[in-house]
Amino acid sequence: MSTITKQDKLEVLIESLKELEPFVIAFSGGVDSTFLTAAAQQAEVEFEAVTVSTPFVPELEIEAVNQLVASLGFQHHLLEIEFDKLGEALANTAERCYHCKKVIFSRILAYADGRTVIEGSNLDDTGDYRPGRKALQELGVKSPLLNASLSKKEIRDLSKEMELPTWNKPSLSCLATRVAYNTPITREELEKIDLAEELLRHNGFEHFRVRDHANLARIEIAQAERSKILDLSLMDKISAKLKQLGFRYVTLDLAAYQSGSMNKEIMADQDE
Incomplete structure (x- = not known):
């Protein structure tokens, strides 16, 4: 039985974020990206959070993002991608998520202008069919929660301890x-x-x-x-x-x- 606790994993995450700064966080306002942002604040590193608004994202979620930015207080920028710029993702094949992630993260990388881009995939995201992971790897996007072996439950538990409003937020998907x-x-x-x-x-x-x-x-x-x-x-x-x-x-x-x-x-x- 493993003796590594979620607090141990949080410490690993904090240290890895210090090594990655300055960076840009792909911020959706969900459980994972909000926890990642709060961890970056705790690490006292230089970062900026970026949200990409596309027609795939409900307007309600963009409103929630704005509320989180206001309550947690971090540097944030909103990028927009129009419907016809989503390209091959609109064909909705089994590779839709791959094409969508390519468009979105290419835009974030261009905005980052040389800074590292990180996102909130966790250990549980390795079990489902997720072609978007391939796009992230091809683009060199980092996944520090996954590298710290943090599971969704651990992220929710730590988020609750940190009094983040998203700790029990339902899972998001476009x-x-x-x-x-x-x-x-x-x-x-x-x-x-x-x-x-x-x-x-x-x-x-x-x-x-x-x-x-x-x-x-x-x-x-x-x-x-x-x-x-x-x-x-x-x-x-x-x-x-x-x-x-x-x-x-x-x-x-x-x-x-x-x-x-x-x-x-x-x-x-x-x-x-």
């Missing part, structure tokens, strides 16, 4: 992850998904996804919240609203929400 692979992504599709998820959020759900399979919306609800959606009047309300948004069919996945559920078929093909 809106493109809701669209079935090999279905080209459109502005309208992203807006439809964003509005559909905002509807569920407005009705009290916190951990969920609305997966878009052409004209069918597949709703995934976290295990702890599934009983709430069994209210018949609520189901009727959600179904009617989603159909108004343009979905022809609205279904409830009988399995609980699972991060990366769209990747199962791809990973199964790789195992064959």
Whole structure:
């Protein structure tokens, strides 16, 4: 049994950040990048956080980023990438994340102007299908949380101890992850998904996804919240609203929400 504690790993992280300065942090406002930023503050190193806004990112998340910057107080810059600049990512093949990361981090690297760029991948990110990791490696982007062997649970626990508001924030993923692979992504599709998820959020759900399979919306609800959606009047309300948004069919996945559920078929093909 390992005797290395999360505090030991935090110390490793702090020392590695001192070696990397000055650097730019790819800041999404999620659990990992917020913890990484707070660790950089604790290390008292020279850094800047950069957020990239694309049509794949809900506006709600950009608002959350602005609130975090104001509350935690660090140097921050917002970059924007227009829809038509996302290139091959819009084809939505199994390599979508690779192409998207290439565009986003190439832009961050250009802004960094020679400074090291770091991001918040952690130990748990090595288990799912993540072609974006390949893009980060090709571009020379560093992943200090991963190098310190910090898991998601450890990051959440340390974030709670540091009193970060994101310690229990639901996992983030871009809106493109809701669209079935090999279905080209459109502005309208992203807006439809964003509005559909905002509807569920407005009705009290916190951990969920609305997966878009052409004209069918597949709703995934976290295990702890599934009983709430069994209210018949609520189901009727959600179904009617989603159909108004343009979905022809609205279904409830009988399995609980699972991060990366769209990747199962791809990973199964790789195992064959």
